[in-house]
Amino acid sequence: MSLERPVPRLAGAWGALGLSGLGLAGLSLLLARQEAPAQLGPAQPGLWLVGITALLLLGAVGIRQSAQGEGHPARTVPAAATLILLVLAAEAALRAYAVPTGLIPTPSKVLEALWAARTVLWRDALTTFVYEALLGFVIGTLLGLGLALLSVRLRFLERGLLPYAALLSSVPIVALAPVVIKAVGLGVASKTIIVAVTVLFPVLINAVRGLHSAQSMHLDLMHSYAASAAQTFRDVRWPSALPFVFTALRVAAPLSLINAIVAEFFGTEGRGLGFRIQIEVGKFGLDVVWAAIVVASVLGISFYLVISLIERRILPGRR
Amino acid sequence: MSEGGSGKWVVGSGNGQGRVQGMTTLPASTPRRVRRPSNLLPMLAVAVFAALIYWPVMLFANQGAAQKALDSGADLGCKTALACATQLRNPVIPAPGQFWVGMRSLSAQPFSATAAPYNALVTGGETLLGLGLAVVVGLALATLLVRSRSFERATLPWLVASQTVPVVALAPMLAVLLGQAGVQGFLPKALIAAYIAFFPVTIGMAQGLRSPDPLQRDLMQTYRASGPQTFLLLQLPASLPYLFTSLKVAATAALVGSIVAEISTISFSGLGKMLAENSRASDTVALWVIMVYGAALGIALVALIGLLERAVTRWRPVA
Numbered sequence: 001m002s003l004e005r006p007v008p009r010l011a012g013a014w015g016a017l018g019l020s021g022l023g024l025a026g027l028s029l030l031l032a033r034q035e036a037p038a039q040l041g042p043a044q045p046g047l048w049l050v051g052i053t054a055l056l057l058l059g060a061v062g063i064r065q066s067a068q069g070e071g072h073p074a075r076t077v078p079a080a081a082t083l084i085l086l087v088l089a090a091e092a093a094l095r096a097y098a099v100p101t102g103l104i105p106t107p108s109k110v111l112e113a114l115w116a117a118r119t120v121l122w123r124d125a126l127t128t129f130v131y132e133a134l135l136g137f138v139i140g141t142l143l144g145l146g147l148a149l150l151s152v153r154l155r156f157l158e159r160g161l162l163p164y165a166a167l168l169s170s171v172p173i174v175a176l177a178p179v180v181i182k183a184v185g186l187g188v189a190s191k192t193i194i195v196a197v198t199v200l201f202p203v204l205i206n207a208v209r210g211l212h213s214a215q216s217m218h219l220d221l222m223h224s225y226a227a228s229a230a231q232t233f234r235d236v237r238w239p240s241a242l243p244f245v246f247t248a249l250r251v252a253a254p255l256s257l258i259n260a261i262v263a264e265f266f267g268t269e270g271r272g273l274g275f276r277i278q279i280e281v282g283k284f285g286l287d288v289v290w291a292a293i294v295v296a297s298v299l300g301i302s303f304y305l306v307i308s309l310i311e312r313r314i315l316p317g318r319r
Numbered sequence: 320m321s322e323g324g325s326g327k328w329v330v331g332s333g334n335g336q337g338r339v340q341g342m343t344t345l346p347a348s349t350p351r352r353v354r355r356p357s358n359l360l361p362m363l364a365v366a367v368f369a370a371l372i373y374w375p376v377m378l379f380a381n382q383g384a385a386q387k388a389l390d391s392g393a394d395l396g397c398k399t400a401l402a403c404a405t406q407l408r409n410p411v412i413p414a415p416g417q418f419w420v421g422m423r424s425l426s427a428q429p430f431s432a433t434a435a436p437y438n439a440l441v442t443g444g445e446t447l448l449g450l451g452l453a454v455v456v457g458l459a460l461a462t463l464l465v466r467s468r469s470f471e472r473a474t475l476p477w478l479v480a481s482q483t484v485p486v487v488a489l490a491p492m493l494a495v496l497l498g499q500a501g502v503q504g505f506l507p508k509a510l511i512a513a514y515i516a517f518f519p520v521t522i523g524m525a526q527g528l529r530s531p532d533p534l535q536r537d538l539m540q541t542y543r544a545s546g547p548q549t550f551l552l553l554q555l556p557a558s559l560p561y562l563f564t565s566l567k568v569a570a571t572a573a574l575v576g577s578i579v580a581e582i583s584t585i586s587f588s589g590l591g592k593m594l595a596e597n598s599r600a601s602d603t604v605a606l607w608v609i610m611v612y613g614a615a616l617g618i619a620l621v622a623l624i625g626l627l628e629r630a631v632t633r634w635r636p637v638a
Contacts, residue, residue, distance in 0.1 A: 067469035078473040103499065160361030168614070170571050170621040174578045174591070175613025178598050178606045183380060183411050262487050262579065266598060274488070281491045281583065293488050301480055 016062030017081050023055040024088035028095055028108075048096035052089055059085040105287035113287035114294060121276070121295050128273040129299050131188045132260040136195025140256075141249065143196065144203030151204075152211045162208060169201040177263040186267050194263045195256045202248040210244025211237050246311040253307045254300040261296060373415075378404045380411040413604045421604035422611070432588060439612045442590045445505060445577040446620060449512025450570060454562070456513065457520030461558075462550075464525040481518050489514070490576055491583035498584055508580040508589070515576040516569035523565025527558025563628035570620045578613070590616070 027048065059081065067078045087107045094106045101109055114121070151158035177194055184190035214236045222232040264274025273292050280288040378401060385403035397403040405414035413421070429436035460478075464471045490511050497507040531553050539549045581591025590613055597605040 063473050064469040067472040075472060078469060079476040082473040083477065103496065156361050156364070158361075159358045160363075160365035163358055163362055164365065167618055170567075170617045171614040172571055172574045172578060172617045174575050174582075174594070175610045175617070178594055179603075179610045182598075182601070182603050182606060258487055262575065265491075265579065265582065266594075277488050278491060278583075281495060284495075286492060289492055296488060297480075 014062070014066070016058055017066065017077075017085075018062075020055045020059030020062060020085060021081075021088060023058070024052065024085065024092050027051060027055070027092040028088065049093065052092050052096070056085065056089050101287055102284040103286070105290055109287045110290040110294065113285075114291040117288055117291060121273075121292060124271055124273045124276050124292065125295050125299060127188065127271045128191075128260050128264065128296075129257060129303075132191040132263075132272070133195055133256040133303075136192040136260065137199050137253065137256040139192065140196035140199025140252070141203050144200045144248075145207055145245070147200075147204050148207030148211060151208060158208060162205065165201045165204050169205065173198050173259050174262060174266075177266045181263070181267045186269050188269075191260050191263045191268075191272075195260050198259045199252045199256055202252050203245065206244045206248035207241060210241030213244060214240040242315060246307070246315065250304060250307050250311070253303045257296060257300045257303060377410075377412045377414060381405070381407055381414075384409075384411055409601060410603055413607055417604050418607055421608045425605065425608050435590075435593065435608055435612045438588050438590050438593050439616050441588045442508075442574070442577055442581065443616050443620065445508040445581075445589065446512050446570070446574045448505070448509035449514075449573050449577060450516050450566060452509065452513035453516035453520045453569060453573070454566070456517045457524050457562075460517070460521040461524030461528055464521070465528045465554075478518060478521060487515065487572075487576055487579055490579040494580045494584040507584060508577040508586070511580040512573035512577040516566075516573040519565045519569045519572070520562065523561045523568075524558050527561030528554045530561065531557045559632050560628070563624060563632070566624050567621050570624055571617050574613075574617055574620060 063078045063081050063085075066081065067074055091107045094104060099106075105113070147161065151161050173194060176197065180194050180197075181190045184193060218236045218240075219232065222236055227235070260272075261274035261277070264272040265278055268275040273296050276292045277289050280286070280292070381404035382400050385407055386400040388407065389400060389403060397406055404410075405416065410417060425433075425435040428434055431437065464475065493511050493514065494507055497510060528550075535553060535557075536549070539553050544552065578589070578591040578594065580586075581589040582595045586592045590609055593609050594606070597609065
């Protein structure tokens, strides 16, 4: 990476990593050439496995070396290399043992399924993410903030409501989902409601905590300025509540997607990532299942990153 | 109450009160917590309010179905749709009386195979076993993470990312896989619960093992404590509060995991099996009863971990 300073150690790491990666990829290709690996006989898979393990160990040495130092590559290369090498090793091992796709699909099969089923998965992701997770997330957040503001104004409400909120946030959503779906219907609306309910409680609890977290010195200062309640709220209470709210939002963002998927296990109108996963598991179409999980993971991680990005924009200087 | 709730989002009304008092009239030297008034009355008021809302919503939701039933000539023993709303065989939202009857019939003989308490115990046992496994795996991984920086750099990003991956979506597939591998009964559900729980436990434990400050480490060094001694006597005890916090978060997720696993495998007991059966049979009242049991189970699990925490970490006040 850096041209002005040669880094011999890193070069060694690249060599080991490259050799390991190429070796694993080569093994996979070699295995792909074999018409029927099962015919190789019982002793062969073990031999392949020895090769795979040796290459993985070589890769581990490379990862270890590349993790030395404090530079940018030392922070990013090990993680990326781990993922790539593990996926390649899984590919080779699954091919060596000729594991049927109905049991565990190889990563390449998953990629194929991802491409082949792209229109269906796109539609499913749109339903699950936009109409269920995102909409429910927004509704739950707004409701939670509203209730938090109300309960900070009315002490009675806070003392009556917050214990329930703390209690209800440890309720498993699978218990809630069937009831809501029976009451509201199989459509998208029932999942939106479930997601909103699961987002509501953490946001409510954290927002109330945040609104109470203003330092008494700041509040005293506002008091001595003869600031109105609204001014105090705008300039002290709200800014000090925001970090708490964002903590809740960061946790709730991926959870909203997960909960939408789980809620879909209990009945849909035939679309959605959760529905796809359930249907394909029943048909042993595990490559499509994995493809759906990959889509959901990418969406979940992006959602989390977007919330973190917004947080960093709004709250400069923190983290 | 404030310690018993969810792991991450603990109610902090006591804190807020102390500060508000400090702001307005009382001098700073006044002890913070004077005597908090009991939350019982406000909580009761909120419960009564919820019950008052429930009644008209229930009538409204059931009215349409009742009208349909009357139009089709069913004899419900009542004249108008409004009067029939509480008498439906399969209500959209059950009337309190119907719920009570369902509750009694499902928990009359608490230890028969079809009763809800027995099945809740089965699910709770699976989840606890899973949490136990998660602690073992989490401790091992956390030790590795703390000991080796290259291991941390290679895996930590993926451990964090995995929190945003819908691991529950893997449950149906894992259930099928484990079933084919001949693992049956209690174990597959516990394994899936463990699979979901071990990520938060690992992260929490790694944080905890790192939490002793340099001063404490120096003290161990002046005592000439060996590496294992430092680990056992300083790092491990220091990590326990972190462990329990992450366990509280993991407990609900693990419970969801074991219920989803019960739904997607051939199981003969557990709340998930009851949910699946009654969902197919459209028995709304039973679904409501199971929801209440599931909620109680989630709350009980978190409370149990809280109790364990207080018993184990006696040396520090529960934060």
